[in-house]
Amino acid sequence: MSRKVDDFLERLLFGFVTRVRGHFVALAALLFYPGVGLILPLAARWSESWLVSANVSGVSVAAAICLCWLAVQITAQQRRLLVEWTSDLRLLDAAEFEWFVGELFRREGWRVEETGQHGAPDGNVDLRLSKPGEKRLVQCKRWRSWQVGVDDVRAFAGALLREGVAGREGVFVTLSDYTPQAREEAKQTGLALLDSRDLYERVERVRRAEPCPICAAPMRLDRSAHGWWFRCLALNCAGKRDLGRDPVRAVELLTQHR
Numbered sequence: 001m002s003r004k005v006d007d008f009l010e011r012l013l014f015g016f017v018t019r020v021r022g023h024f025v026a027l028a029a030l031l032f033y034p035g036v037g038l039i040l041p042l043a044a045r046w047s048e049s050w051l052v053s054a055n056v057s058g059v060s061v062a063a064a065i066c067l068c069w070l071a072v073q074i075t076a077q078q079r080r081l082l083v084e085w086t087s088d089l090r091l092l093d094a095a096e097f098e099w100f101v102g103e104l105f106r107r108e109g110w111r112v113e114e115t116g117q118h119g120a121p122d123g124n125v126d127l128r129l130s131k132p133g134e135k136r137l138v139q140c141k142r143w144r145s146w147q148v149g150v151d152d153v154r155a156f157a158g159a160l161l162r163e164g165v166a167g168r169e170g171v172f173v174t175l176s177d178y179t180p181q182a183r184e185e186a187k188q189t190g191l192a193l194l195d196s197r198d199l200y201e202r203v204e205r206v207r208r209a210e211p212c213p214i215c216a217a218p219m220r221l222d223r224s225a226h227g228w229w230f231r232c233l234a235l236n237c238a239g240k241r242d243l244g245r246d247p248v249r250a251v252e253l254l255t256q257h258r
Contacts, residue, residue, distance in 0.1 A: 013068045025069045032065070033058035089175055089199060090144055097142040098126050101173050104199070105129055107206035110136070124159035129171075137163060141174040148174050150181040157189045167191050173199070214239035 016028070037058015041051045092100055102112045110129040127138035139156045141148060153172060160170045167190035172178075175196045178186070186193050194202075210219045210230050217234035219241065232239035 013064055016065075016068075022069070025065060029062040029065045033062035037062070089196065092142065094140075094142045097175070098140045101138065101140050101199075102127050104202060104206060105138070108202070124156050125163070135165070136169050136171050137165060138171045138173060141172070141176075143174055143176045145176070147176055148172065148178045148182050150179060150185045153178070153182045153185045153189075153191060153193075157185075157191060160191075175199070210241070212237060212239035213241065 016025075033055075035058070037055045041054040046054065089097070089100065098114065102114055105127065106112050110131055113128040113130075115125055115128055124139050125137045126140045129136040129138060137160060139159070141152070156170060156172055157167055160167060170190075171192045171194065172186065173194045177195050178193055183193060185191075210221070211217070212219050212232040212234065215232065215234050215237045217232055217237065217239075219230035219232050219239065221228070221230055228243040230241040230243070
């Protein structure tokens with residue numbers, strides 16, 4: 001029972017900090033401490049024992065809110081970097097692949113809710129996307145060595161049916177490809193199918209290029225005997241940015257720059 005309560009409170013906190021802006025998170029933390037934890041018991045002239053209990057509770061809740069918000073921000077940064085830095089999607093594990101796909105859709109203007117839970121049933125729905133007047137349900141399969149078959153497409157179509165949404169609102173994403181039977185089934189039900197080629201094309205459209213300090217044209221990350229650097233792609237422009245020899249330091253510089 002205690003585990004269920006803890007899981008509920010964790011989902012509640014993470015749901016809150018992912019749905020509101022940072023200043024609302026700060027206000028919520030202030031509401032609990034010093035609000036509930038100090039000002040309220042002093043104003044109400046509570047006994048010393050009640051004051052201590054309220055203070056501890058207020059600090060605990062405020063700290064939990066701040067830590068959840070920080071965890072969400074760190075995770076969001078990691079997902080942004082996945083899109084910026086991943087050149088070979090096959091190197092991603094299953095969780096990272098879902099993060100990658102979710103961040104890709106975010107950059108295309110969708111609000112993304114990640115519902116996939118690794119090691120637990122997810123109902124064949126890993127991401128829920130929404131825009132004003134639109135929604136999509138997404139299933140991600142990080143398969144590389146075999147094609148997605150018709151049974152997998154039908155299983156996802158069944159999940160859409162259980163959710164009460166039309167087939168055209170479903171998106172199946174994989175790193176491999178689909179069998180002809182699977183593509184025909186998707187065509188009949190209205191499902192959108194994305195394979196590795198589609199993913200790479202969409203990533204190139206949403207990646208944020210490093211601007212040249214001279215002409216503002218996109219620059220390309222590269223490595224030579226002299227270290228890591230960005231070089232401008234514009235013709236006859238000598239713009240570049242030196243990142244040093246140490247790859248760890250190069251990543252740190254680029255992360256700070258973002």
